[in-house]
Amino acid sequence: MNPVSDQLGRSLTDLRVSVTDRCNFRCRYCMPREHFDQEHRYLKRSDILSFEEIARVVAQLAPLGLRKVRLTGGEPLLRSELHKLVALLRRDSELDIALTTNGSLLAKQARALRDAGLNRLTVSLDSLSPEVFTRMTDSGLSPSDVLAGIEAAHAVGFGPIKINAVVRRGVNDHTIVELARHFKGSGDIVRFIEYMDVGLTNGWRMDHVLSGREIVARIGAELPLEASDPNYAGEVAKRYRYLDGSGEIGVITSVTQPFCGDCGRLRLSADGQIFGCLFARVGTDLRTLLRGCADDAELAEKLSSFWRARGDRYSELRSLGTRGLPRLEMSYLGG
Numbered sequence: 001m002n003p004v005s006d007q008l009g010r011s012l013t014d015l016r017v018s019v020t021d022r023c024n025f026r027c028r029y030c031m032p033r034e035h036f037d038q039e040h041r042y043l044k045r046s047d048i049l050s051f052e053e054i055a056r057v058v059a060q061l062a063p064l065g066l067r068k069v070r071l072t073g074g075e076p077l078l079r080s081e082l083h084k085l086v087a088l089l090r091r092d093s094e095l096d097i098a099l100t101t102n103g104s105l106l107a108k109q110a111r112a113l114r115d116a117g118l119n120r121l122t123v124s125l126d127s128l129s130p131e132v133f134t135r136m137t138d139s140g141l142s143p144s145d146v147l148a149g150i151e152a153a154h155a156v157g158f159g160p161i162k163i164n165a166v167v168r169r170g171v172n173d174h175t176i177v178e179l180a181r182h183f184k185g186s187g188d189i190v191r192f193i194e195y196m197d198v199g200l201t202n203g204w205r206m207d208h209v210l211s212g213r214e215i216v217a218r219i220g221a222e223l224p225l226e227a228s229d230p231n232y233a234g235e236v237a238k239r240y241r242y243l244d245g246s247g248e249i250g251v252i253t254s255v256t257q258p259f260c261g262d263c264g265r266l267r268l269s270a271d272g273q274i275f276g277c278l279f280a281r282v283g284t285d286l287r288t289l290l291r292g293c294a295d296d297a298e299l300a301e302k303l304s305s306f307w308r309a310r311g312d313r314y315s316e317l318r319s320l321g322t323r324g325l326p327r328l329e330m331s332y333l334g335g
């Protein structure tokens, strides 16, 4: 093991891999339909990394300190036979392998993913109200479809499952207590996410954000909570446990209380660009190396020199006049 540190002394611990830039949802805050329509140019199949290419990148990162890989997108379960990628990553590795999904295709794939060695699941579910869910996801599906995916995942042995809910003031904030109540006592952990200024298509405004503080206050007023210690340094969500011992929630405050200081995440886009931050403007191309005649040592050197040069801390700089600069979409970078 030869761990690397970046310019701010942060170790490389996590990799998020976007396996596709396509999604079957059109969440207003992520892939609004008017921008992601027939005219939108998705990545070409030939530009997207194969499972073998992804596994090769992961194999070079393991000696640099990588502990966890999260598969995401777009909607990762749209990528055909995703369980085969999980099996490839699992072969010869002790890595923690996680998946973030909208849950709509989970019921069909949960068993194969579990058998392939997927460790953990995060399922996005913004509201249990069918009207609010439809308004946010613009998907034609309902919360019960996602709940069925969660149930199927439990049935094959996944759990606790993390439930991600993006909170938008005036859109779903009146349903957060109901969501917390539904999962309270189930073992699953709802993580409320402050609506972030990712990309340029969602028309983000600060007054659309409900702060983590307000989220905790509103839920805590009905279901009493107390702050709890992080499970490990660099944990993204702040934890709050129910006073009656029936579980916990998480709050991800990347807007009001940014946490770049511990960030050990590298991102790999579906077309083989690496990024040091969700808010990075340009990536570094790995695909040319992967498809050229570079050997593993060259690839490893590219990855470690990228990490050593990394100085990203966008969330902490957000207020310092970075608004208006170009930004990449989360569906491309991988959320």
Ligand code: SAM
Residues within 6 Å of the ligand: 023, 029, 030, 072, 073, 074, 075, 076, 100, 101, 102, 122, 123, 124, 164, 165, 166, 193, 194, 195, 196, 197, 198, 202, 330, 331, 334, 335
């Ligand atoms: N399709 C998968 C899903 O829905 O979970 C994976 C990709 S999605 C981009 C990953 C996560 O990012 C989801 O939980 C989604 O709600 C969240 N997300 C997308 N845009 C966001 C934004 N502007 N602010 C906060 N979270 C966002």
